[in-house]
Amino acid sequence: MSGGRWIALALCAALAAGVWGVWRGAIEVPPRFNPWAPLDVTAPPDWLTGFKVMRAHRxxxxxxxxxxxxxxxxxxxxxxxxxxxCGFENAVRLRAAPVRFGGPLTLSCPMALSFFLWERHALQPAAQAHYGQRVAGIEHLGS
Known part of the structure; x- marks a missing residue:
């Protein structure tokens, strides 16, 4: 084997060992950088948020x-x-949320979680930036 192949093999082995160590909990990684850590819905979205949301949805x-x-x-x-x-699977009935939505609303858990993340990290910051105030309520026509 040439020197370049040995280096590539060593790097791949080191990367695999690092991933395995993080996954098994042997290497401490801050939750925001750990793809296997639970989703923190209050943390600002980052490069792993989509992966963590996907895991929560599944x-x-x-x-x-x-x-x-x-x-x-x-x-x-x-x-x-x-x-x-048609029907409900893994569903919740929302009674109250940070933004008023006009009565109980039944959604799948993934949809309710996505609604919260959208409201907190996209809708409210956009409303504050463009209108100088937060959204107080959302009218819905059902789910």
């Missing part, structure tokens, strides 16, 4: 844990099929 327990951090008041809704391709 795992109902992880989604509910993230949703519990939001401060929104909600109740879990039992899974229910209402027709072909």
């Amino acid at each position: 795992d109902p327990a992880r989604c509910m844990a993230a949703l519990a951090q939001t401060g929104m008041q909600f109740d879990a809704v039992p899974d229910r099929v209402t027709g072909p391709g």
Whole structure:
């Protein structure tokens, strides 16, 4: 093997060992830089937020844990099929959120979590920047 291949092999092995160490918890990494750390819904979005949101969307327990951090008041809704391709799975009924939305609203946990992240990190900063005030309420037509 040539010297360049040995260096490439050593770098790949070091990278794999580092990833394995972070994944197993042997190497301490701040949560914002750790792709396996739970989603912090209050932290500003960064380069790993999309990955952490995707993990929460795929795992109902992880989604509910993230949703519990939001401060929104909600109740879990039992899974229910209402027709072909219709119904509720991993759903919640929102009773209160940081922004008023006009009555109870039933959403899937991933949708409720995405709503909170959008409201906190996109809608409110944009409203503050353009109008000098926060959005007080959102009218919805159902989900």
